[in-house]
Amino acid sequence: MNASPRPTPLSTKFFTPGVMILTLLALNGVAVAVARLLFGIGAVTNLSDQYPWGLWIGVDVAAGVALAAGGFTSAALGHVMNREDYHAIVRPALLTAMLGYTFVALAVVIDIGRWYYIWHPLVMWNGNSALFEVGLCVMIYMTVLYIEFLPIVTERFVGRVRLKGVFSFINRPLDTLLRILDRLLDKTIFLFIIAGVVLSTLHQSSLGTLMIIAGPKMHPLWQTPILPLLFLLSAVAVGFPMIIFESLIASRSFGLKPEMAVLSRLGRMVGPLLGIYLGFKIGDMFIRETFVYLADPTTESVMFVLEVLLGVVIPLRMFLSPSVLRSPLWLFVASSLVILGVLLNRINNFIIAYTPPYASVVYYPSIGEISVTVGFISLLILAYRFLTRIFPIVSVPQKSPAPTTKYAIRGSFQ
């Protein structure tokens, strides 16, 4: 029992050449974001009256939310289905989702024209708007994610709050606060975990509803009334590949053995999930007879084929193969393809499929837009690396017997 892996704060070196590069990319992105706040959206983007939404909405927001889906799929598996054997992946997925949604929120702040009014949807409601639903759900879900993270904070710091110097006087009240939080959450965390899963299914699907109102401005290959279902199914399908992808990178980066036992079992579920998604996608194509558009080699048809073939069909076949599931390398490749597929799908839906009736230019993201997107992703990776050194997130095999204090292990709903 004591030899089994347990979430532990990591103590590997923080600064590596990779971290240095990420820091530079992050600084560049932050600089452009500041320029956008000072000089307006037009100063750094290629957005126009023809193309009001671009890379920031398509990738940072839409793809960002989809790729953070590991948070709710793993919570459903680990906590709702009570599969103890998957607990090793729940915390990394939770941290990814928490950071992911935080950066989605940041991207929204940068993208909306009047960022200082970001709180308006809280008090000014429009129940007809899919965007209102997405906005409100994302805000609430982000709060839920932070609450779900609190037990990790209490586990780490109860009895260990040791601020130095002028702050030392708050050590005791802070410790008391943590203990109260811990006791409260111990009995109630399951309420938040279920809420997190419900909120996720709601806004993951409503993100798909967003483009339906664009009607004929959207290419028929993507414009379908079942878009919300396709968005939800693809988000569910990309959840586990995203966890596998991260886990394999993290174990390599932190010098740990890949958790192949858990990852293979996760991988086994991806095939059927991708199959369901593909079934609806192809079924929709045949019912609406949109395959006729695939006959012309346009940007749209090429992107559609790439998205489905590279991002769904090939990884679907791979995930069904036992030898792929056993190999860290092939599992990594297959997971990367699913992630690429969902990324392409969101780009296609929000950018490629969108053709304004009076288009005179073709939208292509500016250097500034790319800088912010790349910078924010870098910042997210850095934050992940930083927080895994402070909090017990990543499961590490234990050499010495685990201490059995009250706060040693905190699962959920115990």
Next chain:
Amino acid sequence: METRRDFLRTTLITTAAASVSEAARAAPARIPSTDRMGILVDTTACVGCRSCEAACKRAHDYPNEPTADNSTIPARRRPGHDSLTVVNEYPGPERPPRPTYVKVQCMHCDFPGCESACIVGAISKKESGPVLWDGDKCIGCRYCMVACPFQIPSFEYEKALKPEIEKCDFCIRRIDDGNVPACVEVCPMEALAYGRRASLIEVAREKIRNNPDRYNDHIYGEFEAGGTSWMYLAKAEFKELEFPELGRDPMPGTSESIQHGIFAYFVPPVSLYALLGGLMWITKKRKEAEEMAE
């Protein structure tokens, strides 16, 4: 002919004033009033003088007047934040070609996509016809621009603070003061008629009936996207004048029924919550039973 038109215009304006005051008493917001106002654009009467562009700028305190020469007309300009309306030129079907001029501005849909889309409800369809933008609510997300099938709302990308969504406001301030929209008032050819939308449709039908050679038998905006307050008559097919080909369904139809289906009295989310809670309880009990057995 002229006197009849004048008479018509006066009648329309009078009914307009009456119905606006009536609309102020307000019925349910989502059902357009039968007395709502509209504007009928007769492109066969327009000579492309662009007085309407200038009048619009004056009425909205825009600084720049359009240039006197019409060299920019064939450029197919779009309304933007320097001009809420523009007139574009299209070569006509006749030999030698006689150009058609098309005034472009917000169509003021009866069931606006932008209104349904707006995250904070900053865009609203007034009972009396106009679709208006509220700068105190707007967060600048530009979803209205995504939703608009006519590509009308324009955003001030160059402004860091208080960028505005700009589009034709139906001269709401002038209407409230009992005037007609600036473009209608100034038009020397009376190509624009302001009045009760229902009456305008009758007028348009009559025009088509009396001059079948002059008009294509189609009132653009009568049914497009569920109907619009601005409607057009033309000789050519509207497709040739670059009007979007839209069905009769309002833009928000599908998205709203999906939204309201997912959230029908919060039954689906609450049921899902209960289902997951039950699942969690059952799996926990089963796990405890297994542990006991070991």
